[in-house]
Amino acid sequence: MSDALEILDQVGKWKASGKGVALATVIVTWGSSPRPVGSQLAVDDSGAMMGSVSGGCIEGAVVKEALASIADGKPRLLDFGVTDEQAWDVGLACGGKVQVFVEKVN
């Protein structure tokens, strides 16, 4: 339900209320992946989130990096997939691979 623009609205609301916010975006996918390129997840500094970058498999790890990005202001490129050593930990059960860009909203 939450399309890209609703997610941006939420980002705007969080910013307006003085929260630190980061935005994670799926920028490349290989093979079968649950969410298409351009899918976004917004995260505030308390870890609240809106949107998705997978079917729920990697959100936990992405939120962790989003919080780090809010803290240090630096963007991050994250790779997830079955060839990743994290596969058993936070990999994608569907066997796909995704690259996620995480940036702070200033």
Next chain:
Amino acid sequence: MKSETLAALQTARAQRQAVTLATRLNDAAETLIYPDKADGEFADDAALVAAARRAMAIGRSETVELGGQKFFLNVYVPPARLLIVGAVHIAQSLAPMAAMLDFDVTVVDPRGAWATGQRFPGVKVVQEWADEAFDEMGLDVSTAVVTLTHDPKLDDPALEAALKTDVFYIGALGSRRTHAKRKDRLAEAGITDEQFARVHGPIGLNIGAKSPAEIAVSILGQIVEVRARRLEALSAPKVAAA
């Protein structure tokens, strides 16, 4: 993302304007590229602007590498619109289902008893003749039009008006016989067979739909399919003629 960028994206949406946000991946530097202008650090980079406009034309976000630098092109196109002509029972199912699929939904019906907010909570309802309402809204390629009234005096002008535009989907409720009669009437109004072929009728995918909600599913299934096929065709590599 800069807060000005966020504001620009929100403004573009409010104006139903397509825009691509190009973000350089190593430092998150941003450039906004519109169909007719560009704004930001790489606004004068012809290759980047061209790539962004291509992505916008097919409505697909992607990562590109230009001059050794990686950019993510995030395409924001206005949400597809669904204009439902006829504030009837099927429309009461179709409108909320379409909203769930991120369509921007408007129900149009000049009949006051039907076109009430009470029958359509949370949906835009316009109590006007469809052709007049369409004129004001400006139909475009991201718009779908569905006629549900069963009444030629309400459906026909809507179909005529929609056929003059490049909306991506037109569908009309009614049996094969009704549809054949409709074709004859519109032919008298100057609509050619080729133009009329754009109208999906009987409307919807053939899934044996009976109830209003099932018919709504069949209509939405068809709209989603037509839109996906169109985008596939647009993004397919062009094959040179032999």
